[in-house]
Amino acid sequence: MQKIEPRIKQYEDMGLGLFIHWGLYSQLGVGEWTEFIHERPQAEYEQAIHTFTAADFNPKQIVHEAKKMGAKYIVLTTKHHEGFFLYDTHGLSDFDVMHSPAGRDLIKEFVDACNNEGIKPFFYMATYDWHNPLYKTDFNAYLEYLRKSVELLCTNYGTIGGLWFDGNWNKKDADWHLDELYGTIRRYQPDAMIINNTGLKNMGKVINPEIDAVTYERHTPDAVNHGDASKYVAGEISLTLNQHWGYAANDLSYKSPREIIENVAHSRKIGANILVNIGLTGTGAIPEMSRTYMHLLGRWTNMAAPAIYGVRPAAVVAAGNTKDFAVTNHLNTYLFIHDLQVVGNDNVVLGGEGINLRSFTGMFGKIKSINWLDNNAPVCFMQDTKKGALTIDATGFTYGTDWVVRVARITMSD
Ligand code: GLC
Numbered sequence: 247m248q249k250i251e252p253r254i255k256q257y258e259d260m261g262l263g264l265f266i267h268w269g270l271y272s273q274l275g276v277g278e279w280t281e282f283i284h285e286r287p288q289a290e291y292e293q294a295i296h297t298f299t300a301a302d303f304n305p306k307q308i309v310h311e312a313k314k315m316g317a318k319y320i321v322l323t324t325k326h327h328e329g330f331f332l333y334d335t336h337g338l339s340d341f342d343v344m345h346s347p348a349g350r351d352l353i354k355e356f357v358d359a360c361n362n363e364g365i366k367p368f369f370y371m372a373t374y375d376w377h378n379p380l381y382k383t384d385f386n387a388y389l390e391y392l393r394k395s396v397e398l399l400c401t402n403y404g405t406i407g408g409l410w411f412d413g414n415w416n417k418k419d420a421d422w423h424l425d426e427l428y429g430t431i432r433r434y435q436p437d438a439m440i441i442n443n444t445g446l447k448n449m450g451k452v453i454n455p456e457i458d459a460v461t462y463e464r465h466t467p468d469a470v471n472h473g474d475a476s477k478y479v480a481g482e483i484s485l486t487l488n489q490h491w492g493y494a495a496n497d498l499s500y501k502s503p504r505e506i507i508e509n510v511a512h513s514r515k516i517g518a519n520i521l522v523n524i525g526l527t528g529t530g531a532i533p534e535m536s537r538t539y540m541h542l543l544g545r546w547t548n549m550a551a552p553a554i555y556g557v558r559p560a561a562v563v564a565a566g567n568t569k570d571f572a573v574t575n576h577l578n579t580y581l582f583i584h585d586l587q588v589v590g591n592d593n594v595v596l597g598g599e600g601i602n603l604r605s606f607t608g609m610f611g612k613i614k615s616i617n618w619l620d621n622n623a624p625v626c627f628m629q630d631t632k633k634g635a636l637t638i639d640a641t642g643f644t645y646g647t648d649w650v651v652r653v654a655r656i657t658m659s660d
Contacts, residue, residue, distance in 0.1 A: 248464075248478035253437045254458050257408070258480050258519065260318035260366065261508065261558045262547065264540075265484060265523035266308070267370075267492040269326045270294040278492030281376060281652040288376065290646050295330065295341065298349035299527050304531025305359035311532060312365060315540040316547025318555065319366035321410045321521060324353055325401060326370075327494070329377020331395065333402075338394055341377055352530075357403040366407030368439070369399050370554040373422070374413025387425045393430055400434035400544030408439030413452065415445030425626025428456035441482065452479055462518070466509055470518050481518035485509055487539050493525035500535065507650040508569070510554075511582050514570040517559045548621050550653045555582035562636075572606065579656040581616070581638070582604070586652055587644040614659040618652060625654050 271278045273294055281291045314321050325331045329340035331648035333353035343352055353369070360367040373392060375381045380388035396409065409431055414422055428440055439458045446452045452460055452473055459480035460471055470481035485506065488497040506522065513520035522543065524536040547554055557573040557580065569584040587598035592607070609629065616625040616638060626639040642651060 249476045252576050254480050257439050261555050262316050263521045264312040264317040265306050265521040268526040270494045275495035276610045277490040277494045295346045296348040301529045305356045309359040315544040319407050321368040321370050327372045329375045353381040368407045370410045373411050374416040383447040384585045393427050400417045412443040470516050472616045483518050484521040486523045503542050504650050507576045510650045514573050552587050553653045562606050562608040581654045583640045583652045602640045605637045605638045608634050610634045612659040614657045616654050616656050
């Protein structure tokens with residue numbers, strides 16, 4: 247039997263997080279990899295520190311918007327691959343926010359705003375670094391620099407939700423001195439989650455016993471690798487609204503709200519957390535488009551809230567539409583129903599009329615009633631408790647609505 251650490255259980259209960267990419271690169275508006283991919287000479291690129299004002303950075307508002315979206319935690323890039331720190335490094339590096347016109351510790355402001363709203367602050371930290379020459383010339387010395395930068399994050403901001411590392415994939419076979427790094431976190435922040443992004447190609451790989459959650463960058467697997475018998479490990483998938491993580495003004499290739507909502511729903515199916523990403527502008531504002539998407543997702547998470555947080559995949563399996571699934575908590579089981587249509591009439595034919603049967607197996611308890619979460623309307627059902635078979639008439643969306651994924655609450659007979 248796998249043991250579940252309380253911090254990992256708490257993390258899984260949160261379900262949905264907001265990912266925020268922000269750095270000097272945001273001022274250029276062409277993605278967070280621009281220095282590398284566009285082969286910008288380092289000295290020239292790093293001049294961007296002199297125009298970094300953070301003039302529109304309003305962490306209170308960001309946290310407020312995150313909360314409205316339904317996020318329970320936020321992962322903010324404290325340093326990305328470019329090597330620029332959004333916090334006061336107290337002399338560890340000149341390439342930090344204190345040496346920019348912003349001149350204030352933005353991570354402190356972020357953490358304060360999170361704490362005020364009951365949102366857990368997580369720190370993204372790039373381990374792969376283009377700024378510090380030691381990364382190439384004296385790797386062990388670089389690792390000590392990295393460890394110290396993490397120590398600052400663990401000691402200057404009170405209790406944090408976790409550390410989210412990214413970049414070990416750049417030196418796959420190197421000794422990253424993970425015991426020292428993770429040991430530092432455990433020493434100061436015993437309840438912090440330790441997450442290390444395994445990169446695009448190594449989905450869900452556990453690289454060190456201290457890892458608390460595995461990542462599936464941009465992927466949505468059908469099952470999560472929860473580790474071996476020695477430790478239960480959580481899973482996390484991540485999603486950008488368009489194609490880039492960092493702000494990219496001319497990336498117009500936004501996912502449809504349908505795709506985003508279906509992905510968030512899917513994360514519940516596989517019992518993985520999901521991070522939805524936005525990139526702040528160069529001055530630290532939420533781009534208009536991102537804000538709109540956040541509001542939209544917030545409508546859905548607000549409707550589906552009881553079925554999103556603190557739930558786990560149920561042993562109830564859809565027999566028809568395999569996108570459909572069930573989750574459960576200690577009180578209720580919820581059905582997630584996909585591909586429904588709007589119920590109209592002959593004049594506005596929207597296709598949702600008629601009987602819309604969906605079947606499930608593994609439902610043995612006797613059901614008292616089933617109701618849609620969006621309007622509380624009852625759902626007709628038939629059940630064979632011996633066989634564990636359940637069929638519902640999944641009606642369709644009430645005219646005037648289309649929630650993309652509809653959720654129904656099952657109430658059991660006592
Ligand atoms: C990648 C990229 C990085 C991004 C991250 C988000 O590993 O290197 O730019 O921050 O994915 O998951």
